[in-house]
Amino acid sequence: MLGRRHHREGALIMAQNDTGATTVAAPAPSTDNTDLVVVRNLKKYFPIRRGVFQRVVGQVQAVDNVSFAVRRGETLGLVGESGCGKSTAGKAILQLDRPTSGEVWLDGEDLVKLKGEKLRLMRRKMQIIFQDPFASLNPRMNVGQIVGEPLEVHGVAKGKDKEERVKELLKVVGLNPQFMTRFPHEFSGGQRQRIGIARALALNPSFIVCDEPIAALDVSIQAQVVNLLKDLQRQFGLTYLFIAHDLSMVRHISDRVAVMYLGRIVEIADWRAIYDDPKHPYTQSLLSAIPIPDPVIEAKRQRIILEGDVPSAANPPPGCRFSTRCPVRQERCYSDDPQLREIVPGHWAACHFA
Amino acid sequence: MQQQPLLEVKNLKTRFKITGAYVHAVNGISYSLSEGDSLGVVGESGCGKSVGVMSVMRLIPQPPGEIYEGEVLYGGRDLLKLSLEEMRHIRGKEIAMIFQDPMTSLNPVMRIGRQITEALELHMGMDKKQGRARAAELLTMVGIPRAADRLDDYPHQFSGGMRQRVMIAIALSCMPQVLIADEPTTALDVTIQAQIVDLVKKLRDELGMTVVWITHDLGVVARLVKNVVVMYAGFIIERSPVGDLYTHPSHPYTLGLLGSLPRLDTHERERLVSIQGAPPDLVDLPQGCPFRPRCVFAIDRCREENPLLMPVGPAHEAACWVDVTTGRAR
Numbered sequence: 001m002l003g004r005r006h007h008r009e010g011a012l013i014m015a016q017n018d019t020g021a022t023t024v025a026a027p028a029p030s031t032d033n034t035d036l037v038v039v040r041n042l043k044k045y046f047p048i049r050r051g052v053f054q055r056v057v058g059q060v061q062a063v064d065n066v067s068f069a070v071r072r073g074e075t076l077g078l079v080g081e082s083g084c085g086k087s088t089a090g091k092a093i094l095q096l097d098r099p100t101s102g103e104v105w106l107d108g109e110d111l112v113k114l115k116g117e118k119l120r121l122m123r124r125k126m127q128i129i130f131q132d133p134f135a136s137l138n139p140r141m142n143v144g145q146i147v148g149e150p151l152e153v154h155g156v157a158k159g160k161d162k163e164e165r166v167k168e169l170l171k172v173v174g175l176n177p178q179f180m181t182r183f184p185h186e187f188s189g190g191q192r193q194r195i196g197i198a199r200a201l202a203l204n205p206s207f208i209v210c211d212e213p214i215a216a217l218d219v220s221i222q223a224q225v226v227n228l229l230k231d232l233q234r235q236f237g238l239t240y241l242f243i244a245h246d247l248s249m250v251r252h253i254s255d256r257v258a259v260m261y262l263g264r265i266v267e268i269a270d271w272r273a274i275y276d277d278p279k280h281p282y283t284q285s286l287l288s289a290i291p292i293p294d295p296v297i298e299a300k301r302q303r304i305i306l307e308g309d310v311p312s313a314a315n316p317p318p319g320c321r322f323s324t325r326c327p328v329r330q331e332r333c334y335s336d337d338p339q340l341r342e343i344v345p346g347h348w349a350a351c352h353f354a
Numbered sequence: 355m356q357q358q359p360l361l362e363v364k365n366l367k368t369r370f371k372i373t374g375a376y377v378h379a380v381n382g383i384s385y386s387l388s389e390g391d392s393l394g395v396v397g398e399s400g401c402g403k404s405v406g407v408m409s410v411m412r413l414i415p416q417p418p419g420e421i422y423e424g425e426v427l428y429g430g431r432d433l434l435k436l437s438l439e440e441m442r443h444i445r446g447k448e449i450a451m452i453f454q455d456p457m458t459s460l461n462p463v464m465r466i467g468r469q470i471t472e473a474l475e476l477h478m479g480m481d482k483k484q485g486r487a488r489a490a491e492l493l494t495m496v497g498i499p500r501a502a503d504r505l506d507d508y509p510h511q512f513s514g515g516m517r518q519r520v521m522i523a524i525a526l527s528c529m530p531q532v533l534i535a536d537e538p539t540t541a542l543d544v545t546i547q548a549q550i551v552d553l554v555k556k557l558r559d560e561l562g563m564t565v566v567w568i569t570h571d572l573g574v575v576a577r578l579v580k581n582v583v584v585m586y587a588g589f590i591i592e593r594s595p596v597g598d599l600y601t602h603p604s605h606p607y608t609l610g611l612l613g614s615l616p617r618l619d620t621h622e623r624e625r626l627v628s629i630q631g632a633p634p635d636l637v638d639l640p641q642g643c644p645f646r647p648r649c650v651f652a653i654d655r656c657r658e659e660n661p662l663l664m665p666v667g668p669a670h671e672a673a674c675w676v677d678v679t680t681g682r683a684r
Contacts, residue, residue, distance in 0.1 A: 224628040247544070289544040292619055295597050296597065
């Protein structure tokens, strides 16, 4: 059981935000056991300090009141442009960066409240694959040590057992088990990312946050890694939170997609609904900006070119956060902050005019 | 009548000597551009697409780099034979370049206005006042609001997209004939990338500039250029008008690249066709075709002989012994 929550299919969670106003925060988690991870009102603020006494003069609202659920066995794509808070959200969910407030439920436990040994035990169930396979592997450790480390840290296997398990993991990700004694610099980017995946799999996690796992790879290698991630999901019943800025890759891999803008989720729905019938003007312009590798289609496409840049998360605009760039904004958008609401069943958007 | 090419690159070869071995970065590439042409150079990291244009601009650090063969003809003169002083008058004035990373290509401690007027004073003989007026004009042209007020700002006061606009303004300041863009949108978000691509397209059409656009993204060039060359391991392996490349990709590598891209416009999601393996080591290129170790079409001949570009359609050439539509030798 996930604990003290009202369970009603399609119901809304009413939550209090900072200003005391009641807001509709998110789709409610389902009554049965379909949700593996439930995130509620997650906030991650970074203080801005100034002066001799390092007084806090402001807050960067990197993730501001984000709620969603990841269903068992699905891939939830989390997309947005740089600085929208998608990676921060991923790290806050895994408690790699402790959230400012909010709840993250995994297997009946609120991770935000856990610490010490209890949190450490939960970490076995959740892992992360990082963006940069060049920076995320220790150059002084060989592949066997890198992949075997989590086994040792968590006391799962050592010695001969560990070695066997590492060999098995390397085989699973398509690497030669004999590579165990080699060092990261001897591998290409795609192979290093496979090493990172093997390490993430070592403890048999159920939930993996993939934080831009292919952004640093060449096009032909990206496809290899994405295919591998899909195969592993099927083989081990993994649940992914797939964070990326590449919307075409997210479309390819996700069951559902959440779109973030300036620390908020502005739209969340089934992948088909997001791409065929986007409701939020930000999602619409984001999709129209992606180039399609076909000159005939490109010549005919209408683009919604957004004005200007993303505002600072330290000083987000009042009202709708997208109002400074929105092509369909009206007077009320400057003062009235739209909440996520269910436009059609299963399709949520935060826009007054969606 | 055949138009005289503006820029002609002939059999250009560049290598780097690193710890006693030669890295063969560019292995004999040729292309020519007429006035108003636009060329996309597509390839993955390490394929030589950047080194190729850096060689044209003579921006290769020597040593360890060395342009050891070939010609770069611009208006009938071989740029590779010019003195450094003569080359300085070409760079920026005749052929300008914009780079991938707008964060590192601008001088962080110099005001934006000064960075633009520098070239105007050097190449166009303008004085300070004319320079500033022109700089404001250029910034307005690339879409920077309140341009005159922003001349005294420093680069860190601009966002990534705005910095790339400043870079473009600098590149355009002397009205160059040729603009070389080396992955100018790779560091930017998609919505900002769309802004920059449309800006360059508009400026190209208005100013009649010749554009060379280097990218790893087959999507970006589909919108922007007339012709495309695809590079692999320092070779041009396919050359085609932009439309034909996507409808009739004729080299297995191009075919693989297009297959690796998930598309927004299809209804079903099929498994991506990935290319197995990784690009070859440029120190020790395989004998025969450089793509052979990863190629699903490879035949015996590919092992022995590296294919040259051969015609496969109107203005369309591919360097492959195999006809990918039938899977049989040509």
